[in-house]
Amino acid sequence: MLSFQKLTGYVDGTLSSPPETTTANEKSVPNPDFETWKDTDQKVLWLIQSSLSEEAMNEVIGLSTARQVWLAFENAYSHCSLERMHTLRDTLRQLQKGSSTVSEFGQKFKLLCDQLAAIGHPVDENDKCHWFLCGLGSAFETFSTAHYALPTPTVFRDLLSKAENHELFLQTIHVATTTQAAFIVQQSCSANHSRNYHGTNRGRGRGS
Known part of the structure; x- marks a missing residue:
């Protein structure tokens, strides 16, 4: 720039x-x-x-x-820059999202890229995006596969933003699925309670 x-x-x-x-x-x-x-x-x-x-x-x-x-x-x-370059690049390739958010993972990833740039070894945008996608893990397999299918390369800044939006989408789906499951369980319990209630009342009616 x-x-x-x-x-x-x-x-x-x-x-x-x-x-x-x-x-x-x-x-x-x-x-x-x-x-x-x-x-x-x-x-x-x-x-x-x-x-x-x-x-x-x-x-x-x-x-x-x-x-x-x-x-x-x-x-x-810059001290021992060649050795440090290899260390930083290895750390960058092995960095995993794990239980952190995409934003937290992105900050750690960007810090390593900044350090590499500062010692004169900036990371190529293609490598940056590839290693970032690898670090997202299996939960983002669909997202990563869709990205690799794009006809034009994506810069890391845009990729990070898209990954953060995808994470919010996954969270929305999870909340909706959890709510629906809870509703089904509640309806099932209500139906069982109703059947038990009517069955008990019919038994009392015959006994009287």
């Missing part, structure tokens, strides 16, 4: 901050070049932060420029 918009200079340090002030008529005045740089830098900062998980945001609390944030991630994740 940053490369496409020609903004990488703000994170790699090639577009450093100009002086905050300049001299005009022998007086120090605000530098318009700095204001322009600052506005763009804050845009880049927002773009980076908007793609981070809540956990990854903890690494950059209090930092005010895109370059500072980028350096923080480099310092946090």
Whole structure:
């Protein structure tokens, strides 16, 4: 995204901050070049932060420029980056939803992807979606099969949203099925009670 918009200079340090002030008529005045740089830098900062998980945001609390944030991630994740890359990718492939919600599973999954991106090994969208679907488990078999049948690839962001909606759909079906079963049991009990009641009364009538 940053490369496409020609903004990488703000994170790699090639577009450093100009002086905050300049001299005009022998007086120090605000530098318009700095204001322009600052506005763009804050845009880049927002773009980076908007793609981070809540956990990854903890690494950059209090930092005010895109370059500072980028350096923080480099310092946090770049040591032994090749070994760490393999560890993170293995963890990502093996991550399972289990008893957590799709949203919780998605947050953990995205955090690992963010960490891989921060050390210079971003996960391909196809791999990301494939590993995510594998981690959802057998309860989402129908959902996963339908996704693989799509003619065009889905980006992870959209896939996560669809999986969350599917989970809500499954919960709705479960509630409806449970309610219907309870209604049938209640009706059966009422019918049995009615038969027992009438049978007892008929017996009393003959006895009298």
